[in-house]
Amino acid sequence: MHSSILVSLLTSSLVLGAGLNTRQDEAWRTPPSNISQALNEVWAHEISTYSNPLGFKNYGYDQLIDAKGKIQVCMRWETTSTSITAAQRTAVEEAVGKMYNKWIAWLAGWDDFPYSSVPVTVVGWATSNTALLQGSTSGVDVYNTVDEGGIPQCDPRCGRFFHQDHNYSSCPGGSARHYDWSLWLTQGMSGGAGGDWGMRIGLEYMMQNLNSENIHILLHEMGHHFALDDFYDWTPTGMINFIMLAGSSTAITPFDGWMARDWWRHLKSRYNLSAATSTTKASSTSTSRASSSSTRSSSSSTRASSTTSGASSGQTLYGQCGGQGWTGPTTCAQGTCKYSNAWYSQCLN
């Protein structure tokens, strides 16, 4: 039910001119006036329709903080006939990271959110037939475990959904091999589903859209991972096109971004943010980032090791590099800085 309707994105109300620093700061902390009413409506709706929305402890935000800003994903390859090459698996990993970071870009720099970009690593693949995973699978865990319905599922002993205390002592590879959520690709599926456990979308859809700038069904389902609702039976005042209104937008819009920010604003008091980042930030050198285009597999491992970028060496891939109120790096150590909307630009290949 996600048709491919083309949408004209907001051209936005960016005001250009001199001496706007203070106003830009205020704009950064306060939603634009055309958004704030709708944002309040959404929050009121969530409070009245969720059961105990602020008591739930496994939102995407919780997972990200517990994982100290580095996400590990396990893939569920639900097909008995379609194989996937090692290069395609790397492309899947990169696409998932790129889409995930489109959400992160809206949170980066917002209200003490501690990460400017988040490395996303695929640590495992679940399949009913190992032969479908062509080429080398070194570096990932291959699972033949299944769920209650007999569908390939990564080992629950290593999964965050099954261990929300973030204790993976029963995982054969220990915590280092755990996965925070799953991306479940199902052959023949249209539409998708998303939640704290991860996302489920069509296998063919994902593979055909690996190079798309916006894999919009995946972006929508990731929105659910970050606690955002569907809008099947109502729409907030003035909001017509946004990714969480299925079929109305192929990209995350400012309203989507502000809905995620609103959740963060309400949840952040539960976190110890001074401990939210790992202490190993000295190892990322600009030389290793600059040389990472030689092979795809080395660029993903480089990505995983570059948590924070010094302002002098430029922003990391997928990180924010511009936008209203942005005070971080405006150059990219990898990729080029591409305008996305008035509130953010992002380093992209």
Ligand SMILES: [Zn+2]
């Ligand atoms: Zn939905």
